[in-house]
Amino acid sequence: IIMGTPVKDVQLPDNPAIKSLLLDKHASYVEAFEKNKDDYDYCMTEFLRISGIYWGLTAMDLMGQLHRMNKDEVLEFVQSCRHPSGGFSPAPNHDPHLLYTLSAVQILVLYDKLEILDVDSVVKFVTELQRPDGSFTGDKWGEVDTRFSFCAVATLALLNRLDAVNIDIIVKFILSCMNFDGGFGVTPGSESHAGQIYCCVGALAITGRLYEVKADQLGWWLSERQLPSGGLNGRPEKLPDVCYSWWVLASLSIIGRIHWIDKTKLTEFILACQDEETGGFSDRPGDWVDPFHTLFGLAGLSLMGNKEVKPVNPVFCLPQDVMDRIGLQCKLLK
Amino acid sequence: MHGRLKVRTSEEQAEAKRRDKEKKVKWYRQTTTKIFNKRALGEKDDELLKLTGEVLLENSDLSTMWIIRREIIEIRLPTLSDDVTEFCQNELALLERCLRSNPKAYCIWVHRQWIMDHTPNPNWDQEKRLCDLFLSYDERNFHCWDYRRYVVKKAQISVDEEFAFSTEKIATNFSNYSAWHYRSKLLPLVHPSTNEEGNIDSDAMQREYELVQNAFYTDPSDQSAWFYHKWLLGRGKKSLAIGCGLIQREHTTCVHVAFNQPVLPTAKHPIVVLVNNTPVIQVTKSDWPKSLWSCDLLISDRENVSIKVKLEEISFELTLKEGEKEVWFINDVESIFQVMLTSASPEILTSELIMCRELLQLEPDNKWCLLSTLQLLEAIDPMLHHVEILNLFDKLVSTDPYRKGYYLDLRSRHAIGFILREHLMNFDPTRPLDLSDKGLTHLDYTEYMIMHKHINLRSNQIRSESLQGLVNFKSVQTLILDNNSLKEIPPSLNELTVLSSLSLDNNDIRNMESFSLLKGMRSLKKISIRGNPVCEIHNFVDLMKTYFINIENVEF
Numbered sequence: 001i002i003m004g005t006p007v008k009d010v011q012l013p014d015n016p017a018i019k020s021l022l023l024d025k026h027a028s029y030v031e032a033f034e035k036n037k038d039d040y041d042y043c044m045t046e047f048l049r050i051s052g053i054y055w056g057l058t059a060m061d062l063m064g065q066l067h068r069m070n071k072d073e074v075l076e077f078v079q080s081c082r083h084p085s086g087g088f089s090p091a092p093n094h095d096p097h098l099l100y101t102l103s104a105v106q107i108l109v110l111y112d113k114l115e116i117l118d119v120d121s122v123v124k125f126v127t128e129l130q131r132p133d134g135s136f137t138g139d140k141w142g143e144v145d146t147r148f149s150f151c152a153v154a155t156l157a158l159l160n161r162l163d164a165v166n167i168d169i170i171v172k173f174i175l176s177c178m179n180f181d182g183g184f185g186v187t188p189g190s191e192s193h194a195g196q197i198y199c200c201v202g203a204l205a206i207t208g209r210l211y212e213v214k215a216d217q218l219g220w221w222l223s224e225r226q227l228p229s230g231g232l233n234g235r236p237e238k239l240p241d242v243c244y245s246w247w248v249l250a251s252l253s254i255i256g257r258i259h260w261i262d263k264t265k266l267t268e269f270i271l272a273c274q275d276e277e278t279g280g281f282s283d284r285p286g287d288w289v290d291p292f293h294t295l296f297g298l299a300g301l302s303l304m305g306n307k308e309v310k311p312v313n314p315v316f317c318l319p320q321d322v323m324d325r326i327g328l329q330c331k332l333l334k
Numbered sequence: 335m336h337g338r339l340k341v342r343t344s345e346e347q348a349e350a351k352r353r354d355k356e357k358k359v360k361w362y363r364q365t366t367t368k369i370f371n372k373r374a375l376g377e378k379d380d381e382l383l384k385l386t387g388e389v390l391l392e393n394s395d396l397s398t399m400w401i402i403r404r405e406i407i408e409i410r411l412p413t414l415s416d417d418v419t420e421f422c423q424n425e426l427a428l429l430e431r432c433l434r435s436n437p438k439a440y441c442i443w444v445h446r447q448w449i450m451d452h453t454p455n456p457n458w459d460q461e462k463r464l465c466d467l468f469l470s471y472d473e474r475n476f477h478c479w480d481y482r483r484y485v486v487k488k489a490q491i492s493v494d495e496e497f498a499f500s501t502e503k504i505a506t507n508f509s510n511y512s513a514w515h516y517r518s519k520l521l522p523l524v525h526p527s528t529n530e531e532g533n534i535d536s537d538a539m540q541r542e543y544e545l546v547q548n549a550f551y552t553d554p555s556d557q558s559a560w561f562y563h564k565w566l567l568g569r570g571k572k573s574l575a576i577g578c579g580l581i582q583r584e585h586t587t588c589v590h591v592a593f594n595q596p597v598l599p600t601a602k603h604p605i606v607v608l609v610n611n612t613p614v615i616q617v618t619k620s621d622w623p624k625s626l627w628s629c630d631l632l633i634s635d636r637e638n639v640s641i642k643v644k645l646e647e648i649s650f651e652l653t654l655k656e657g658e659k660e661v662w663f664i665n666d667v668e669s670i671f672q673v674m675l676t677s678a679s680p681e682i683l684t685s686e687l688i689m690c691r692e693l694l695q696l697e698p699d700n701k702w703c704l705l706s707t708l709q710l711l712e713a714i715d716p717m718l719h720h721v722e723i724l725n726l727f728d729k730l731v732s733t734d735p736y737r738k739g740y741y742l743d744l745r746s747r748h749a750i751g752f753i754l755r756e757h758l759m760n761f762d763p764t765r766p767l768d769l770s771d772k773g774l775t776h777l778d779y780t781e782y783m784i785m786h787k788h789i790n791l792r793s794n795q796i797r798s799e800s801l802q803g804l805v806n807f808k809s810v811q812t813l814i815l816d817n818n819s820l821k822e823i824p825p826s827l828n829e830l831t832v833l834s835s836l837s838l839d840n841n842d843i844r845n846m847e848s849f850s851l852l853k854g855m856r857s858l859k860k861i862s863i864r865g866n867p868v869c870e871i872h873n874f875v876d877l878m879k880t881y882f883i884n885i886e887n888v889e890f
Contacts, residue, residue, distance in 0.1 A: 007555075040355035043362055045335075047396045093370040094398040141401060143444045180518035180565040189483050191476050191515045211596070211623050219740065224557065226736045236511045236557050237474065241336065256799065259739040275340075288338045331622075334799045 008239055009227040010284050012269065017276040021301065021308050026294055027065040029279030030056045033291055034069075041290075049091040050081055054103040055295040057110050061319050062298050062309045071111055078104050079116065086121030087139070097139045098129060098151040105158050110322060114159070123161045126152050130165065134173030135187075145186050146177050150199035153206045154316060157328060167207045174200050175212055182217030194225060194234040194247040201251045202315045205330040210255070215333055219257035222248050230265030231284065241283045242273045242293045245300030246317070253303050253314040256333035263304045270297045358392070365389055369402065378406040387428055394432035397441035404448055411452060422453040430464065437468055443477045447484060458489035473503065474512050497524045501545075508549040511558040518565060533569075533677065542566055543682065547689060550703075554693060560702040567686065567713070570675030575666040576650050577625070578758065580784045580808060581641060583659050584831075586630040590808060591643045591650070592781040594669045596623035599645065608642040609633060626781035626806055660809075662785045667758045670782055671751045674713035683714050701734040712748070720752050739775070742795075747778040754779055763787050763809065769794070770814070780806040792816040792837075798824065805829045816840050823848035832857050840865040846877055853881045862889040 033056060036042055045052060053074060060066045081088045081104060087096030088104035101122065108114050129137050129152065136148040149170060156162045176188045177200060183192025184200035197218070204210050225232040225248045231240025232248045245266060252258045272285045273293065280289030281297035295317075302312040311320040315330050323329070343351070365385055372382050383406055386399045407425065414421055429446045436442060450456050465482040468475055486496060497520045503513035525538030534542075543566065549559030572595050580590040589607060599605045599617045607615040607629055615629050633639050635657055642651040652661055676683065690707040697703060708726040711719040727745040731738050749772045757767060766788035774794035780803030783789065789807060792814045801824040807813065812835045813827075820841040827833065834857050843866040852858075861878065868874055869890045878888050 038356070038359055040359050043359045044393050044395075047393075047398065089398075093366075095401050097397075139401075141404065141444065141448065143440070145440075179515060181515075181561050186476065186480055189516075189519055190480050191512050193476060208621060211598075216744075220737075221561070223737050223740050230736075235474075236561070237509055239337075257740075259797070260737065260743075261739070262736040265736060282340075283336050286340060287336075288340050290335050292335060334802060 007228060008233075008237055009229050010231065010240060012229055012272045013285050015272070015276070018271055018274040021271060021306070022274055022276060022279065023063050023308060025276065025279030026274075026281070026298070027060060027063050027068065027279075029289065030059050030291060030294060031065075031068050046091045047094065048100075050078065050088060050100045050107070051090065051103040052291055053077065054106050054110075055291045057107060058318060059291065059295040059298050061110060061322070062295075062302060062312060064310065066110070074107065075111065075113060075116070078107055083125075086118070086123075086125030095139060096125065098126065098136060098148045098155070099138060101125060102151040102155045105155050106316070106318060109158055109318060109326060112325070117159070119159050119161065122159060123156065123164045126155055127164050130170075132169075133176075134166075134169035134171070136170075146174060146184060146196050146203075147186075147199045149174055150203045153203045157206045158316070158326070160328075162206070167209075171204065171207055171209045171212065174203055178214075181221050182214040183221055192221065192235060194222070194232075194244050194251065197222070198247040198251045201254050205254050205315045205332060208331065210331070210333050213255055213333070215255045215257065219252060219255055219260050222252050222257070223260040226261045226266065229269055230262065230267075231269035232261070232266065239284065240269065242270055242281050242300070243283065243296040245270055246296035246303075249300050249303045250314040250317070254332050258303065267301065267304060267306070270300055273297055362389070362392065369399070373402055373405075378409055382406060390428070390432060394436045394442055395439050397444075400441050400445040404445070407449070408452065411454075418453075419455050422449060422455075425449050426460075433468065437472065437475055438477055440477065443481050447481065450485075450488070456488070458485055461485045462489065462491075469503075473507065473510050476512065479512050479516065493520055493523045496520055504545070504549075508552055509556045509558055511561070514558045514562045518562065536679075539566065539678075539682070543686065550689075550693060554697045554700050554703060557702060560706065563706065564709070567674075567676050567678050567683075567709070570677045572669060572672055572675055574646060574648055575669050576643070576648055577666060577670040577782055578662065578664045578785065579643065579650055579652065580662045581652060581654055581660065582808065583635060583654065587633045587635075587641075587654070588628060588630050588808075589641055589643065590626065590628045590784050592626045592670075592784060593645070594625070594666060594672075596625050597627075597645060598623035603646050606644045607631070608644065610640055611642070624781075626784065628808075662761075662763065664758050664761055667755060670758075670779070671716070671755050673716075673747065673751075674709055676713045678713075680714070683710055686710055687714065699733045701730055701737075704730050704733065716748065717752065717755065720748075723748055742773065743776040746772070746774040746776040749774065750778050754782060757786075758782065761785070766790055766812075776800045777803040780804070783810075784808045786810060788812040790814040791818065794818055798822070802826055807833075811835065813837070823852060825851045828852050828855065830855075830857070834858060835860040837862040838866065839863065842866065843868045846871065846874060849878060849881050855882055856884055858882045859884055860887040860889075861885065864890055866890075 057066060057069055060069055080092045081100065083089055083096035085096055088101045089096045090100045108117060131137065135144045136152045137144055138148045153162065153170065156164060177184045177190065179185060179192045181192050184196050185191050185193060186196055201213060204212060225244060227233060227240050229240055232244040233240050234244050234247065249258060252260060273281045275282060275289045278289055281293045282289045283293050298309050299312045299317060302309045303314060313320045313323045316323060366389060369382065369385050369389065383403065386402050389396060390399050411418065426449060429442060432442050450461060462485055465478055465485060468478040500513050500517040500520060503510050521542065522532065522534055525535040527533035527535050546559045546563045549556060575594045577592045577594045579592065582588045598620055601618045605617040605627060606613050609631060614631065637656050638653060640651060640653045642649055650663060650665060652663055654661055687707065687710045690703055690710060693703050694707060704726055708723055711723050716723060727741055730741045750769060753769060763785050764787055767783060767786045768790045770790045770792040772794060774796050777796055777800045784806055787809050789810050793816065796818050804824050804826040807830055809832060810830055811832055813833060814837045816837055816839040818841060820838065820843060822843060823838065828851065836858060839862055845868060863869060875888050879885055
């Protein structure tokens with residue numbers, strides 16, 4: 001035996017200020033975020049704006065603070081993102097895409113305003129993006145990705161229009177993206193990645209085909225995402241990142257194996273990613289915060305049973321009470 | 335958004351930065367407004383190309399900008415003649431510049447692929463070199479690996495060449511999970527087995543085992559090779575068989591069949607139930623595959639009757655004699671408990687085991703090695719190696735505590751399998767199934783406990799989600815669930831029609847709600863609930879008596 005490669009990981013700072021969940025700070029951070037429209041980073045992320053709004057709103061709702069957001073402004077913005085094709089763009093003047101169509105529908109579900117949609121046109125936009133092999137492209141330009149399979153079925157499920165597609169062929173394509181380790185990748189042949197796994201497992205949950213997952217094999221691979229710091233990475237030999245507290249944890253939750261990671265240690269990691277000055281969560285301790293990591297830090301804590309936030313639905317990443325309100329359930333594995 | 339370290343700067347530096355960013359925002363807004371206006375007016379000209387190029391160099395994540403370029407380029411390309419190659423090369427150069435600072439942006443790789451799909455003179459060598467370059471920057475960039483697969487397909491590069499590429503990448507760095515993953519796709523294509531479809535040639539397999547061994551011995555904590563090793567050893571299939579069956583006759587004749595694996599009947603392959611050789615029930619579909627199937631038949635008990643259950647080529651047949659209340663049978667026990675489904679020969683399993691044991695001598699706390707050793711023992715002979723397997727599980731829990739939940743669930747399956755297998759080999763339904771104090775966190779194999787009359791699960795830590803399996807205790811009369819930290823009574827107990835004695839001592843049941851869910855259980859005569867907080871409720875015995883109409887004895 002010659003050498004050993006050091007484990008890629010982070011060191012948790014010893015900062016007593018962030019050992020508890022700073023909900024007030026996070027709520028203030030998210031509330032203020034949308035107001036700073038001249039901020040450079042805010043401006044440069046226009047290409048995902050509507051998703052950013054979904055992340056912020058869901059984070060606020062999980063904290064019981066949704067009322068602090070400007071509902072009318074948000075709904076007006078969503079309307080301004082509607083494209084004649086039926087899809088939604090991330091911001092006005094940008095082009096429509098499945099990713100942003102799902103975010104738009106998720107926002108409307110949160111605010112119980114699905115009625116402002118022309119559901120048939122949204123369904124048309126989604127179904128026209130399906131290819132004969134069951135895959136979905138994100139838009140008419142042809143990029144195929146299992147993320148889009150999830151966006152498609154999640155959008156249709158939230159609109160109660162899963163009847164509009166052939167489930168078998170969708171599932172067939174997803175399964176063609178399954179790998180030697182039980183995980184799923186972007187396209188057939190792509191390496192397993194926790195984000196893609198969440199999308200595929202979520203899509204299989206929505207289509208009632210979770211039994212196709214090799215749950216023990218995949219659950220083990222997912223449990224191996226937990227590093228000594230307690231944080232989770234997205235695939236082997238990568239650094240931990242708070243957003244994987246969602247992608248990995250939600251996947252484990254859907255396949256009934258969330259107890260295969262150490263919750264105490266993960267909680268410590270997530271809390272260490274808080275910024276006590278600005279509020280919000282960053283990808284790992286000491287980095288800049290953003291709404292994306294803030295949502296997934298809170299959602300990860302929720303999945304692990306933290307009582308300071310509302311229960312979150314592991315398939316749709318929306319508060320469970322919202323899912324109960326619309327009456328949408330998926331059978332998960334035990 | 336990722337990996338941006340928060341660094342403290344001086345007041346001056348911060349102010350300069352702020353002004354600079356303000357300027358950029360202004361410029362960005364002006365430029366994008368101009369771009370969107372021109373687009374709306376249909377001005378697909380050089381100026382629009384120039385402006386979108388400038389914006390993309392500042393922010394290459396703006397996928398709509400790449401789209402606008404495509405709208406211009408798809409009109410422009412057919413109008414070009416000699417200058418078409420230069421034009422495309424310029425676009426590829428822009429793309430490469432953007433990739434260098436943003437190598438993981440989906441929209442950039444998408445645009446590059448679109449250009450390569452539309453350029454009249456694609457240079458695939460150049461693209462391959464680009465992939466080599468970007469993999470040299472980051473050998474785990476999956477965008478680059480996926481783009482490389484696209485290039486390989488277009489350039490019609492052989493799988494053999496790609497296989498050699500994966501070998502080269504692994505030789506450079508054993509820890510290249512992306513390369514091992516690629517290899518897993520190529521191996522069956524490059525070295526297919528001549529006799530078994532979908533399988534791998536045995537000489538090639540032998541070389542793969544040697545390759546991973548090299549990796550382990552170089553760095554035993556490099557996980558990539560261990561994941562690949564597990565895959566090499568796996569890929570086995572379990573032939574369909576019937577494990578056991580039970581026919582119970584009370585008011586109806588209830589037939590239970592437990593297959594050795596979950597099955598999903600279809601119209602083409604239905605589960606058929608025949609009575610005296612006449613099909614009476616056909617199950618042609620199901621939402622969910624399962625091992626245990628049950629159905630109710632209305633048959634007179636005044637004569638002998640033969641009942642047959644069939645799926646594909648397998649079947650079992652039983653004769654229920656006149657007046658007989660219950661008949662059971664046990665078929666293929668061993669295949670029920672096969673968990674390590676391996677395609678590897680016994681020789682390979684043995685040699686891999688020897689190798690793992692040697693490595694364990696050098697690295698006794700290596701969890702990958704411990705787990706592989708355990709899985710090899712399970713594949714070889716789980717009954718014979720039972721004690722060592724349990725010890726390995728315990729060692730894993732102590733050396734790799736984060737994955738304790740995983741190890742304990744697997745350990746539970748093994749522990750239950752060991753006891754149940756022996757039970758079924760010499761079956762006597764009146765003999766109690768003693769699973770007490772086995773460190774169980776998960777209740778497995780309950781489909782094969784349908785015939786047991788007495789089941790003891792005392793002193794375990796079975797999770798409540800796992801107790802769903804209790805519904806399969808179709809014959810249980812005495813059930814002991816003492817000392818399992820239960821917070822509520824499993825509602826699945828409701829389905830147990832012959833349960834007469836239930837013990838729930840020393841759990842954590844706090845209220846009567848649990849019991850109310852079991853209201854009306856006619857068979858229950860005795861219940862023991864000592865050492866539970868619910869005993870403090872002052873009229874709880876009276877309440878129990880109203881729920882369970884035939885109850886004779888409540889111990890608390």
